[in-house]
Amino acid sequence: MATAKELKELSEADLKQRAAELRDTLFQDQLKRATGSLDNPSERTQHKRDLARILTVLGEKTRTEKKA
Structure with missing residues (x-):
């Protein structure tokens, strides 16, 4: 997954889409x-960390x- 620095360059819509995808992945x-x-x-641990990173940037x- 991307680093926080790379995530800051994305738009809010992209971040929200990635967060939704990760939530689905965590459910699976x-x-x-x-x-x-x-x-x-x-x-699973990595997915949780990636989601937390995205939510922090958002x-x-x-x-x-x-x-x-």
Whole structure:
């Protein structure tokens, strides 16, 4: 996934789309984990971190827009 610096260059719409995709991926990971078919549990951790990174950048963008 992209770094925070790369994510800051994206528009809010792109960030929201990526966040939605990651939420869907996390849901699928959760189902796989429950059924015992999750191959690599570390991918789930990475997806959670990527989502948190995207949400952080989105929050920063909204705060800077409110100040301006």
